[in-house]
Amino acid sequence: MNSFSNRLKIALNENNIKPIDLSKKTGIGKSSISDWLSGRYEAKQDKVFILAEALNVDEAWLMGLDVPMRKKDNIIDLYNQLEVPRQKKVYNYAEAQLEEQNKVVELPNRKAPLLGDVAANPTELTYGDPVYDEEVTSNVPSGADGALTIQGDSMEDLFKNGDICFFHRQPDVENGEIAIVEIDGTGVTCKKVIKENGSVILRSLNDKYKDRKIEKESVRIIGKVLV
Secondary structure, eight states: OOOHHHHHHHHHHHTTOOHHHHHHHHOOOHHHHHHHHHTSOOOOHHHHHHHHHHHTOOHHHHTTOSSOSSSSOOHHHHHHHSOHHHHHHHHHHHHHHHHHHHHOOOOOOOOEEEEEEEEOBTTBOBBOOOEEEEEEOSSOOTTOOEEEEEESSTTTTTSOTTOEEEEEEOSOOOTTOEEEEEETTTEEEEEEEEEETTEEEEEOSSTTSOOEEEEGGGEEEEEEEEO
């Protein structure tokens, strides 16, 4: 069975760390590390823990017990075991994840009036009476002027029946954007808007529903859905 001194030397060598660097990393005096390496003394339990953490080895292994050197593979160990082309893939993925994480911004507290229901079924148009004493306060996006409760399944998987959708009031949207649309003044629906030769095609996201083509004059855009 290897002594503490030998285990410490192995750990330093495996991590390519010099004794002076270990001293700087752990805050343990150079003379103490020198004594341990020479076998003059063995480190006490609290120092063994610090050394094991710094050298990424099992504390029990460092003390000379017959256990694996590493507690478990950490991400650095796994990365170092990969071939260079695979390391590049891991690095690029990690970099993209970090960039995405840094873009996450907690939304400030916002409110949007819940105005009623909107059909997500091309054959049924509904629009509830405005309910200004009810407000949505959770996950309200910037620019939201109001919220509606989706009725139906034609906008799945973006919106399911009962979901809340937020919209920004505006009289028109770009071709292909999703909007809250009023038809012939009878009710409203939530659909992708496709403009084509003086007509408007209202398209569902659920493939089981067919497009609905309506004369431009019969359609009024209430607002753009915020997604």
